[in-house]
Amino acid sequence: EDTLLYVVARDITSEREAALGLAEANTRLREQINERERIEAALQQMQRLEAVGQLTAGVAHDFNNLLTVILTGASFLERDLAKANLDKARTRLTHIREAGERGAKLTSQLLAFSRRQRLEPVPLNLNRTLAGLEELLSRTLGGNVSVRLDLDPALWQALTDPTQTEMIILNLAINARDAMPDGGQLTLTTHNTRIDTRPQRPEDPEPGEYVMLSIRDTGCGMSEDVLAKVFEPFFTTKDIGKGSGLGLAQVFGFAKQSGGGVRIDTVPGRGTQVAVYLPAVKEQAMSEPAVPLLRQSVSDSGRNRTVLLVDDDHLVRDMLGDVLRQYGYQVRQAHSGEQALALLDGEIDLLLTDFAMPEFNGAQLALAARDRYPHLPVVFLTGYAELQGLDLPGSVVIQKPVQADELARVLNEMLGIAG
Structure with a gap:
């Protein structure tokens, strides 16, 4: 009895090549994603360094002024004491101490910015935050930009991360300064607001009650084309090496993570206002702890110690x-x-x-x-x-x-x- 043997042969070369091609494409895609993540991380670091660089220049300038007062004052003080001119000496000492106190305040603000840990959102009085930053902003932005505060005295508290909020204000202020190369005015405003309309754009806040913080400049403004792309990561209108394009993307991310949003109003040649909306906490602010009037006497506290x-x-x-x-x-x-x-x-x-x-x-x-x-x-x-x-x-x-x-x-x- 004959045995029949069926042999079926199929050329799978093209399928094998297709599968290999798919694997290669997949590997390439993974590499591209990794590379993009690496570039994004590097650019975020650049953005941080850029903000710190701007800050450092302003602070170095200011410290040089403070040190001038201290060093020159000390050399004059020696001369005054040699001549027994005590009234002059007292005035010099006052100036030296004031310069030292200003320096101490400046370093404490810098240390607040340098803190790297992720802080939790807490009820924050934005008026106090802005008042505390006013001096630092004036120095960082240079002599030809005037800083004005327009604060709502009945402001609710905002639920936000204090250090992140300060970094966002600094970034927006530096953006505004760059939009005013010939100088101008920077106005920081706070007020309570209620949003009733549904969001029209991704950056808009949801309906609800918010504390609004806005930064307005008198600079070059933005066109419709620029405004449409302004929140995209890495989009920048600045020259190469002058900006990473992460500033407003960072503001957008921060506002959204905080449960708020951002709005920009701008007119080419007239200026820009960036408004950041943060969730409101309407309970009355905790009253400040009373400072005891009677200070404990410490004049001879170290006896025999x-x-x-x-x-x-x-x-x-x-x-x-x-x-x-x-x-x-x-x-x-x-x-x-x-x-x-x-x-x-x-x-x-x-x-x-x-x-x-x-x-x-x-x-x-x-x-x-x-x-x-x-x-x-x-x-x-x-x-x-x-x-x-x-x-x-x-x-x-x-x-x-x-x-x-x-x-x-x-x-x-x-x-x-x-x-």
Whole structure:
């Protein structure tokens, strides 16, 4: 009996090539997506650097003015004291102190901007935020842009992230400044508003009650074509290297994530107004805690107490040593963590140390000191925004520059001394 064998053959070369081609295309697409994400991340970093660069230029200019007052004032002060001209000397000292206080305020604002952590939205008084930024904006924007505030005194609170809000205001102000190359006026306005219409564009807020913050310039304005693309990431009207095109995309993302929206009104040659809508919190603002009228007396709080003072900057160390002795403390001074450990014994009542020191920082010193004396009170001094990963019970952190009476008050509390 014959066996029949059927053989079916099919050429699958083209199908195999198609499948390989599809896999290659898929790989290429994935690579393109990865590359786009990498470019977006790089451009966002550029945007941050651009804002910081603008800020730094304004701040450097202002610090040079402050240092001029301090350095020139100090040299004149020496001359006044040599001539025993005490009235002039007092005036110089007042000017020097005022310049120092302005510098301290400026650095505290810079540190607020430098904080990297993601903060949660909280009820915020935008009037207070803008009033606090007014000086910084005036400096950052340069001498030919005047800054005006038009604030609603009955403003509701806005539910928003405070640091992000400040960054958005700064970005919009820098955009406005760039639209006014020959100078002009920047007006920051706040008021309460209710939106009843449905959103017409993606950036519009939903119906509801909002706090509106607007930034208006008297600059070159935008055409309809530009306005249609203005919220697209990487779209920019600025020259190459002058802008990443992320400013308004960032504002749009921030407003939407906050539960609000953005609107732009602009007329070519007449100026632009960017309005940011943030969700309103209509409850009355918490009243500020009352400041006690009677300050605790700290004039002789350090009697028979010994402080180990550690700072690698000899000018700061000597100055703080004088402050502590003025309040009656015995002081041992060290310029490094290693030297401090050599001076540490049972007579030390409190460790007062700078945080950022080379090789052996304040945290490492505190831990080593606690190994020997587990209940030693520790006070950290820092010039930075926050101390990463520091959680030491029985310690407190003070921001530099510190006022003498504030330092004495903190030491009082740490040592449990009655005033």
